[in-house]
Amino acid sequence: MKLLKQILILFTISIFFSACGSASINSQKTKKEEPVIIANERLEYEIIIIDIGFTSFLNSIAKPEGYYSQNYLEARNRVWVLEWNNRARNPSRFNPNIYENIVDYQPTINYGYEVNYKLYNYFLFAQQKYKMNLGGGFRANRIN
Secondary structure, eight states, rough: OOOHHHHHHHHHHHHHHHHHOOSSSSSSSSOOOOOOOEEETTTEEEEEOOOOOHIIIIIIISSSSSSSOHHHHHHHHHHHHHHHHHHHTTTTTTTTSSSSSSOOTTTOOOOOOOOHHHHHHHHHHHHHHHHOOOOSOOOOOOOO
16 A cells, blocks of 8 residues: 555656646636645545645536546546556657656545546546546546
């Protein structure tokens, strides 16, 4: 579990650095945002997402918690994590500034609703911000 925590922290750092050189979803000047923190002491993991615009996205654009079932979020996250990791493993084909680290998301672990909700919404946000498609029927110009 400590390895998982370390990998998630590295993922967080990569998101921070990729955000530094990226344009905001909104053309307005973005205020300094608080990071989105997802933690579970029982499972010994913590995810900190520092990507400019994500906090605003989560608070204003994302569907509210409870809108999707946990099963739906887990199914979508499995697909998107696989594609994200494939891209992270191929820096010569995909922008290494975006896909800096592997996401250690194990389908056999119950991360709970909050983790799946925020991870799902981060992938929605990233697909829109970076104009990418991680698969599973999502279009980059569409939200939810």
